[in-house]
Amino acid sequence: MPRIALKNLAPGMQLSKPVFNGAGAMLVDRGVRISEEMIRKLDNADIRHVFVVDRSDDDSLDKMLSALEARFAQAGDQPHMDRVKRLLREHLREIYS
Amino acid sequence: MMTMRSVKTQIEHLDAVPTLPAVLWNLLKMFENPNASLPEIATFIAKDPVLALKILKVVNSPIYGFPGRISSITQALLLLGLNVARGLLLGVSVLEIMQKSIVGLWEHSVGCAITARIIARRKGLKDPEEVSIAGLLHDIGKVFLSVQFPDLYSQVIAEANARAIFVADAEKELFGVTHADVGGWVGKKWNFPRSLVEQMTYHHKPDLSKHYRVHTAIVHFSDILIRGRGFGFGGDNLVPCVDEGAWRLLGLSDGHIRETLIEMEDLLEQAEGLLLAGKAT
DSSP: OOEEEGGGOOTTOBBSSOEEOTTSOEEEOTTOBOOHHHHHHHHHTTOOEEEBOOTTHHHHHHHHHHHHHHHTTTSTTOHHHHHHHHHHHHHHHHHHO | OOOHHHHHHHHHTGGGOTTSOHHHHHHHHHHTSTTOOHHHHHHHHHTOHHHHHHHHHHHTSTTTOOSSOOOOHHHHHHHHOHHHHHHHHHHHHTHHHHHHHSTTHHHHHHHHHHHHHHHHHHTTOSOHHHHHHHHHHTTHHHHHHHHHSHHHHHHHHHHHHHTTOOHHHHHHHHHSSOHHHHHHHHHHHTTOOHHHHHHHHTSSOGGGOSSOHHHHHHHHHHHHHHHHHTOSOSSSSOOOOOOHHHHHHHOOOHHHHHHHHHHHHHHHHHTHHHHHHHHHO
């Protein structure tokens, strides 16, 4: 899963998004490989989540999106449900890629 | 198909089911007294350390999000108030049977409670705790049906999944009633507050709610949102259609829904310990 809790971050993982602190300053850029030292620094800066690159991403996102379609099979063509589904699709894309 | 009257009679005599866990039996006995006071409830909980621990776990979880740590039962009861405390007691007491009746129902219920609280706060409700407890208990009818009629209820779940229909529709075919009706009966028989009874009874038909329309609309939409997100399992893998009146009543914009989803992710993650409590049993 690309968005992970800091406690699950391990050395060697690669960031897929830059990390900013509360004041908006960039702490680590995207693409960087994580070291023990960095995990400690992020922890000190009160960072709780980071986005990491996961090779199985595309596959799992596709699966998620098709499962989403299946769940909405009985929701009909009601416009509100279309809206809810679209927002969920965007949300899943955001957190899983 | 069973008649509604016979299902209702048997549900209301649930305390005679031999497999009913002792903790739940004792609880229902205590609830038979509509005037059970706060000290009486506190004494009841104090006799059962496992129950006490479970309550503190929920009270300190994102289902409530009280600031600071609550470490005593009395403090928890005072903060929650008598009505919410009764609902919470029922919720944690059925945790084990909930996971036995439908694996994933506990996660679905906790997810719905968390979502309901986020929306209740957004709508500025003065009693968001009442809505989150209703979210936690909205499917309790499924648990009671499966306790009283274990074989028939497994058939309901099997039917729903084989035919890709809603659990509520499969229930209607076999029992003539749904878990929402059953939840309402349980709530009335064991003296739950009217707001909770309405939210449980009408979470699929929020337009029928008379006195707690906004509360019921929130539980209705939270059920939809948590199912849509694919978190937990309510017995089928389908998202029901939102009720038109409830949708208008809530008036959530795209931005509101987006923010709610993001907040849900954070709180669900924080609720990990509570969710594991369901898995361990």
